[in-house]
Amino acid sequence: MRQCCSDCGYPLKTCLCQDIAAVNNQAEIIILQHPKEASHAKNTVRLLTHSLAKIKIYVGKSAIDFSSLQELLRSQPLNTVVLYPSPNSQVLNITEARKTKIERVIFIDGSWKQAYGMWKNNEWLNRFPFYKLALPNAGQYAIRKSKLDISLSTLEAVAYSLNTIEQLDTxxxxxxxxxxxxxWQSFVQRSKDKQ
Structure with a gap:
């Protein structure tokens, strides 16, 4: 059985502890994570939990799965936005972020198909303003592929959003x-070399 690091949770051979640095974000980050993504070995939300000061993860697909989050949002109202490229999303930029005074950002974590389904199945999200990132380049997350040029890992989307909202060094x-x-690429290469 493979031994894992008790701190970061990754196998000892790929322990990431030396690479983890605290990021003291002020805006609360909420992740709605598809159940299949939660168990995916290459999901980046797990990395975020080791670095961010304020992050909460809710796993599910439908509104009922997120009922505890909806109650939290009602009981602790903060200036909340959703980062998802819906047809009505505005571009998030520094001017808009300062004007809006964003305190909480909700992200949908999953494949494009999964995220779209989660957005459609959670109409309660539509009571919040929707934003999207305007990025000149595709994401740098090379170990998972997407046919879309605008694809980013959730970690990248969170990093770019916090940089815009708080001018935080991410x-x-x-x-x-x-x-x-x-x-990960080194692990894959070693596995190929053994074959």
Whole structure:
């Protein structure tokens, strides 16, 4: 049985502890995570939980799965937005972020198909403003592929959003993603070499 690091949870051979740096975000990050994504070995939300000061993850697909979150949002009202490229999403930029004074950001974590289904099955999200990122380049997460040019890992989307909302230095998050990607590619290469 493979031994895992008691701190980061990754196998000892690919332990990421030396690459994890604390990121003291002020805006609360909420992740709605598809159940299949939660168990995916290459999901990046797990990396975020080791770095961010304020993050909560809710696993599910439908509104009933997120009933505890909906209650939290009602009982603790903060200026909340959803980061998802719906047809009505506005581009998130520094000017808009300052004007809106965003305190909480909800992200949908899953494949494009899974995320779209979650958005459609959770109409309660539509009571919040929707934003999307305007990025000139595709994501850097090379170990998972997408046919869409605008694809980002959830970690990248969170990092770019926090950089825009708080002008927070999120390089530690992106460096953690780079380290994770290199270790994964190295693991895959070693497996190929053994065949």
């Amino acid at each position: 390089k530690p998050l992106l460096q953690l993603l780079t380290s994770f990607t290199r270790r």
